[in-house]
Amino acid sequence: MSAPFARSMRALSVDRARFPHCAIASAVVLLGAWLAWLFGAKVSVYEVSDVSRLETERAAHSIDALASGRIEVFDLTLNQEVEKGDVLVVLDSEAEERRLYEERTRLATLSPQIGALERVLSAYERSLADDRAATAVAVRGGKAKHDEAETSARLAREEALRAQKLQESGAISEAEAKRAAARADETRAAAEARALEADLESRALRTRESQGIARIEDLRRELATLEGSRSTSLAIIAELEHEIERRTIRAPVAGRVEDVAIRTAGAWVKEGEKLGVIVPSGALRVVAEFPPHTSVGRVRAGQTARVRLDGYPWTQYGAIGARVVSVASEPRQGRVRIELDVTAEPSGRIPLQHGMTGTTEIEVDAASPATLVLRATGQLLERPRTPEAKASLPTGGAS
Template structure:
């Protein structure tokens, strides 16, 4: 064997050993990749179309209840306000003037009503006095009747005795005539006195009717004035309500998130938004997702993270969160998802209401091989252009 042959055989042996090693290395790598692709799951995330930090309480708009000129304002973005605090006052001068007019009218009615009430009391007291007086006169008339009847009875007895004496010739005819005349006079007096109680009762009834008419007229005037006073009182209450409505008060305590630049003298329109109040509360994350990505895939309890715009996640990290609620209705082909921020984390950036970002929700853990097969199946099942 020549030196060339020995060299050629040595080269063949070295090449054969290197091929075996390369093949073994390739098979080991392929086996390792297949084991990773089938045994090690990876996380799948759904990324929101948009997201931002919000308070768990809704913002309250501050609107102008009327169109008018601003006479007082304390709107300043960022200021703290208390519930019921007056922030803007709209000119209420016409209502205030009318209210003062109605108050003057109400004040003027009070003494008139008092005068009529006093007059009513006087009329009722006079009626009672007249009735008592009429009763006393009736008793007095009955006494006079009894007195006249007694005198008449005496005169009648006297006339009978005189008549007997006249028959016996013991009394002159003139005395008999005088006795008869006295009897007739007393009888006439009794008749007159007996008519007096009826006349008194009739006169009193007439006075009572006249008095009742005056009393009813006074009462109707009092009722009319009382009704007018009640109407004025209702008008005053309504004007007070309208004046109060022109004071724009804070519907809830919190911080003024935004405000319209208002100055005294500016004119606002009815329903115009003057600002919004952000109540105190805990921060949460609100994100929106396409409906196919949300329904059936995003559920309460899933872990998520939010990357804030303006704070690079590589430097500041992400905000860890958990899904708390998924809306059941679609709006503009989007579904709202709410998440609460995990408490057990250290944040390197301040969190404030309104900060935007993107939310990634872990919806599934799947092996890479299964994911590859799923993607291939989706690609094959997708409709292709140009084919029926």
């Protein structure tokens, strides 16, 4: 039995000598694999925002009261589908409608008055034109008669002069010469009378024309007053119709009612008070807000992302695939707005709706683990010290 025992002992000695070499070789292989992974593997780098929500491509529209008043009709319910122009809320407009009726009645009485006055004015203008024509004819007739009378008077005067010469020469008697002189004086007086008659007739016609002009001006002023009243009534009617329309609140867009104020018929609302929100139909997008130092220059259009919705555990429902479509160039309230298109919803069990919130993770880079370790170390070294840490540092100077 000594020979088999000796062989067993030698075999054990060989195994013990071989084990350290195998362990070293395994450690070297593992170290090499780890170093290869550390410097050669690529790990996705994500920027994360927990301020994210789903929104429709078109902005939501607020339904606001455009005037103060008492509610007569309130036809707003959550998840209600509406079309553009549907009447949603009607406010009391009894006073405005009563004033509107009064103004329309007043306008209805003004129109006939204006029409009648326009006809009277037209008749007076035609009459004035006729009077002016008659005046011109009368003036020409009077001048012609005056010229005729002047001619007769001149001839009579010439005959009287000839008769006087004949009487002086003894050809005719003194009585005949006096009769000729009397005819001349009579003819001259008739001519002067005729001139006065023509002048009086002309003055009378001009006076009548002036009276016609004055009457026409009065009618025009009256017509202008009525037309001004009609314009005022039309303006008041338009204003009242606008006010009544403001009290009829319609759906600004087609969509679904996502928010409703608790109001009932008979309640009082103030101008500008929010009554509800309509979300237009359309594709959903993700709107996320990132700090500027993590997004500006790092997040770009086309990068892939994933969204984990609140209320739907990602371990059970998965994450929603998304792609960056736009990045704001200026921050607002310390945040940069980033919009993403939804590309995939893997489980198909999440009813995506406007207003859902969640967390957005955008893949901004792919780096090796060693690079990530160096970055983290640099960030720790560059992190500003707190006042307590600064106070604990030794100060310069001799001790």
